[in-house]
Amino acid sequence: MPVYEFRCGNCGERVEMLVRSFEEQEFPCPFCKGNSLKRVMSAFAYHRSEGDRLAGLDTHRPHDADYYRDDRNIGLWAKKRMKELGFDPGKEFDGVIEKTREKVADELGG
Ligand SMILES: [Zn+2]
Known part of the structure; x- marks a missing residue:
């Protein structure tokens, strides 16, 4: 939760x-x-915990809709998968994720 x-x-x-x-x-x-x-939207809490979230994320298992209700989880899968494949998504990708999270939060009335 x-x-x-x-x-x-x-x-x-x-x-x-x-x-x-x-x-x-x-x-x-x-x-x-x-x-x-x-x-x-607490930037501090988000940055502090993203490492833990990435570490605990299994990219080989699907996640249900509830997982993505927590908008901090959006984009983590793609990010981790890229790192597993040896590709650095870089700062630009962080910006894309951030925009997506804001959009989802808006649509959910957050
Ligand atoms: Zn009050």
């Missing part, structure tokens, strides 16, 4: 929560009880 970071638009507090799906983001802020929590 992915951990997402939220920021309250009401009191400005940051909250980290386990979220099963994008539909379950409707919960009140634990600090002010307001309903203004917005998901934050």
Whole structure:
């Protein structure tokens, strides 16, 4: 289950929560009880954990839709596969992945 970071638009507090799906983001802020929590794309958390995600990713097994609901997983498969084949995807590919993740997050209402 992915951990997402939220920021309250009401009191400005940051909250980290386990979220099963994008539909379950409707919960009140634990600090002010307001309903203004917005998901934050945490660049720091993402960069810290991508190595672990890559290491734990089996490119020979298919992943179900739930796996890709965590938009940080999008592009990891392609990236790892390229590295396995001895090809360095480079910084440009990171940019492509980033755009794809943003697009998916938009479409899912994230
Ligand atoms: Zn709040």
